[in-house]
Amino acid sequence: xxxxxxxxxxxxxxxxxxxxxxxxxxxxHTKELSYEVIVVDNASGDDSAEKLGDLPGITxxxxxxxxxxxxxxxxxxxxxxGRYFFFLNPDTLLLTDAARYFTDFMNDSANxxxxxxxxxxxxxxxxxxxxxxxxxxxxxxxxxxxxxxxFRRNFEKQLSIGVKNxxxxxxxxxxxxxADMFVRREVxxxxxxxxxDFFLYFEETEFAYRMKEAxxxxxxxxxxxxxxxxxxxxxxxxxxNLGKSKYFESSRLKFFKKTKGSATAMLVKTLLxxxxxxxxxxxxxxxxLKLFRIIVRS
Numbered sequence: 001x002x003x004x005x006x007x008x009x010x011x012x013x014x015x016x017x018x019x020x021x022x023x024x025x026x027x028x029h030t031k032e033l034s035y036e037v038i039v040v041d042n043a044s045g046d047d048s049a050e051k052l053g054d055l056p057g058i059t060x061x062x063x064x065x066x067x068x069x070x071x072x073x074x075x076x077x078x079x080x081x082g083r084y085f086f087f088l089n090p091d092t093l094l095l096t097d098a099a100r101y102f103t104d105f106m107n108d109s110a111n112x113x114x115x116x117x118x119x120x121x122x123x124x125x126x127x128x129x130x131x132x133x134x135x136x137x138x139x140x141x142x143x144x145x146x147x148x149x150x151f152r153r154n155f156e157k158q159l160s161i162g163v164k165n166x167x168x169x170x171x172x173x174x175x176x177x178x179a180d181m182f183v184r185r186e187v188x189x190x191x192x193x194x195x196x197d198f199f200l201y202f203e204e205t206e207f208a209y210r211m212k213e214a215x216x217x218x219x220x221x222x223x224x225x226x227x228x229x230x231x232x233x234x235x236x237x238x239x240x241n242l243g244k245s246k247y248f249e250s251s252r253l254k255f256f257k258k259t260k261g262s263a264t265a266m267l268v269k270t271l272l273x274x275x276x277x278x279x280x281x282x283x284x285x286x287x288x289l290k291l292f293r294i295i296v297r298s
Contacts, residue, residue: 003082003083005034005035005099006034006099007076008026008086009040009087009088010037011076011089012039012052013043013066015048015090015091016044016046016047018090019039019051020052022091022094025092026099029097029098030098031100033103035099036081037058038076039055039059039061040061040063040073040075042066042067049062061075061079067196069194069200070193070194070195071194073193074193077193083185084099084103084185085184085188088180089178091179091228092121093229095225095227096225098119098226101223101224102119102224105221113215114219115183116183116184116211116218116219117218118180118181118220118221119222120220120221120223120225120226121165121177121228123229129164129228130162130163132218135161135175136202138256138260138267139159140159143155143159148160167222172218174208174212175204175218178204179226187214187216191210191214197254197258201251201252202251202252205255206259209259249295253298269295269298272295273292276291280292
């Protein structure tokens, strides 16, 4: 099998036009190394196959069923020939030769312990978006109940599961956003890829947790800036998307169960459900009752 330097892996679910823009940005900026682009379609059921299936130089994988974000990325990795895997969300756009920068960084013998790196995510207005995060913790969930308002700086830096980068220095972080993960092939294979128990959300978090347990770490390189068109984090205050909450809360509880045990997961579930029912009573808002049901059933 002929090896290339970087395998770009993109999962599509009814976002063909975004994928096309992403691929255009890859081709525009990736000039100085060998690469391939792999697109995995998660049973979109639209015109994605027509738009993406016959693109020259693209490996297109059409799934008969939606196997989730992690599962589809794992499929792409099985076909990948690269020394490095560059997992990109379909709604990302490269602004520079990010793959070359990440490759040079990872090839440096001083960075042999880095298993995954990523860049500074921005929206189209060049405002910073969530680029990395802290591993979910019981303390973090307790702060989400209201304490984060009084200790906002501490919460954002040490406890928040979604953090916007500040400053221009390299940072060792708990995990890199799944929108732009640049991972060593051998590390990904050693760990068995993403845990497919996570259909959506927290798959990159759980992968980074296992990676850290194996002795590798994640690094944010803010010199690399990447547009993330949607880029919104799952908010802990205000209204959230109930459709996404079903997957978010289920995956969050799975993370706690897999990493902290069933007792901690049950305590987290109780705290989150209590918060939702409390807000429902305080605001007389059925939105929070629906959120309560989602958490209880997760």
